[in-house]
Amino acid sequence: xxxxxxxxxxxxxxxxxxxxxxxxxxxxxxxxxxxxxxxxxxxxxxxxxxxxxxxxxxxxxxxxxxxxxxxxxxxxxxxxxxxxxxxxxxxxxxxxxxxxxxxxxxxxxxxxxxxxxxxxxxxxxxxxxxxxxxxxxxxxxxxxxxxxxxxxxxxxxxxxxxxxxxxxxxxxxxxxxxxxxxxxxxxxxxxxxxxxxxxxxxxxxxxxxxxxxxxxxxxxxxxxxxxxxxxxxxxxxxxxxxxxxxxxxxxxxxxxxxxxxxxxxxxxxxxxxxxxxxxxxxxxxxxxxxxxxxxxxxxxxxxxxxxxxxxxxxxxxxxxxxxxxxxxxxxxxxxxxxxxxxxxxxxxxxxxxxxxxxx
Numbered sequence: 001x002x003x004x005x006x007x008x009x010x011x012x013x014x015x016x017x018x019x020x021x022x023x024x025x026x027x028x029x030x031x032x033x034x035x036x037x038x039x040x041x042x043x044x045x046x047x048x049x050x051x052x053x054x055x056x057x058x059x060x061x062x063x064x065x066x067x068x069x070x071x072x073x074x075x076x077x078x079x080x081x082x083x084x085x086x087x088x089x090x091x092x093x094x095x096x097x098x099x100x101x102x103x104x105x106x107x108x109x110x111x112x113x114x115x116x117x118x119x120x121x122x123x124x125x126x127x128x129x130x131x132x133x134x135x136x137x138x139x140x141x142x143x144x145x146x147x148x149x150x151x152x153x154x155x156x157x158x159x160x161x162x163x164x165x166x167x168x169x170x171x172x173x174x175x176x177x178x179x180x181x182x183x184x185x186x187x188x189x190x191x192x193x194x195x196x197x198x199x200x201x202x203x204x205x206x207x208x209x210x211x212x213x214x215x216x217x218x219x220x221x222x223x224x225x226x227x228x229x230x231x232x233x234x235x236x237x238x239x240x241x242x243x244x245x246x247x248x249x250x251x252x253x254x255x256x257x258x259x260x261x262x263x264x265x266x267x268x269x270x271x272x273x274x275x276x277x278x279x280x281x282x283x284x285x286x287x288x289x290x291x292x293x294x295x296x297x298x299x300x301x302x303x304x305x306x307x308x309x310x311x312x313x314x315x316x317x318x319x320x321x322x323x324x325x326x327x328x329x330x331x332x333x334x335x336x337x338x339x340x341x342x343x344x345x346x347x348x349x350x351x352x353x354x355x356x357x358x359x
Contacts, residue, residue: 072100073273073280074120078108078127078190079218080154080237081263084296085125091292092283099276107188107218115140115268122277125265125284127154127219128190132264143278144266151285152293153302154237154261155318156194157325158251159244161229162333168233171198171257175207182214182222182231191219194259195235197308202257223248237261238325242297242347245332245354252322255315260305263298294346297325320345 077085082105089101106114108126112134115121124141126132129150135141160168166179174181186192199205214231216222222234227247241250252258265284271277283289294300303317311318324345331337331344332354339351 070098070100071273071276072102073122073276074102074104075123075125075280076104076111076115076121076268077123077125078131079105079220080127080189080191080240081105081125083239083243084152084293084298087292087296088284088289091288092280095283096276096279101280107185108190109185109188111135112138119270120272121268122271122273123265123281124268125263126190127261127263128193129262129264130193131190132266135266135268140268140270142267142269142271142274143281144264146264149266149281149285150262150264151290152263152298152300154239154259154263155297155299155302155321156191156198156235156253156257156259156261157238157241157322158233158253159223159226159236159241159248160233160251161226161231162247162249164249164251165229166232169251171202171235171253172204174199174233175204175211177211179211180213180230180232181208181211182216182225182234183208183212184216184219184222188217189219190261191222191236191240192216194261198235198253198257198259201308201310238297238299238321242325242328242350245329245351246357248329250326250329252315252326255311255313258311258315258318259309260299260302260311260318261309291346295349297321297347297350 075085082103085103089103092101093099104114104121108128108131111124111126111131115124115135116138124132124135132141132144136144158168158171160166168174168179173179183195184192186196196205199208214222214225216225219236219240222231222236223240223244225231226234227244235253241248265281267274267277267281290300299318299321301317303311303313306312315322324343324347328344328347328351331339332351335355339348339355341348344351
């Protein structure tokens with residue numbers, strides 16, 4: 001049956017029997033489109049992108065050669081090892097292009113807590129064997145040979161400000177009234193443990209503590225304080241003393257108080273790059289690696305040690321190392337003095353570098 005339109009004059013719209021036709025309503029820029037239709041259009045466009053354009057873009061990216069991040073080794077190491085390990089990493093990178101070594105340097109006393117929390121890292125070289133043994137006990141160490149995996153040794157020395165204003169010459173001089181002593185926190189830095197061992201062996205630990213005006217968290221703080229004259233004397237590693245040739249005096253410690261500290265290197269059980277870590281460890285233990293350590297005033301052939309780790313051959317094996325270190329401090333301050341292997345031994349490059357540095 002044909003339906004007739006009925007006009008209701010009181011209203012502005014048209015009614016049809018059985019249904020209502022809405023008039024199109026104009027909108028700015030065009031005609032109104034229902035929300036549902038626009039939503040369906042957006043879904044359709046996204047589906048088209050996923051199914052057609054996205055795979056194409058991925059293929060183009062692969063064809064263009066996406067760059068991957070270079071393999072990276074995370075190396076936990078004592079703060080006192082920085083100078084030598086930085087050079088070792090440079091030499092290693094030249095032999096294994098594309099490999100990066102990231103170091104985490106800190107006082108050795110902080111490593112166990114760090115490793116326990118992070119469970120990350122490929123290699124570990126603390127500033128004292130004691131800290132590696134702690135890591136072994138916790139099951140963090142994967143590969144370590146106590147006889148073979150020790151490429152170098154720290155040797156303890158005395159440093160004073162330039163000119164040695166308080167005339168400190170021996171371990172006993174640290175207990176003289178008026179001598180400002182700098183020590184390291186033994187729970188934070190391995191040198192702090194050795195300072196305490198040395199002064200206790202010399203039987204003047206109590207008086208030295210009374211003279212102490214500074215407790216450092218890491219060994220570079222002691223070197224900086226000596227350089228600036230903030231303390232009158234401290235005990236540091238020979239390799240730390242080497243960094244301050246122009247600004248400090250270096251005095252060898254009597255052999256019976258001279259600490260010879262083993263520096264082990266080990267792979268960690270949670271290494272993400274075990275093959276590369278093993279290669280770097282082998283390089284550190286090689287003759288070339290040991291030579292780099294020696295050039296930074298580490299001991300290599302140090303002779304026998306007693307049960308506490310002190311020199312046990314009256315200083316015979318380390319005599320040349322000590323003589324060259326003292327002479328290096330002298331000639332670094334005197335630009336007219338000759339520099340050769342005859343007078344500074346394996347420290348020639350470091351002496352030349354510091355002589356050329358202005359400050």
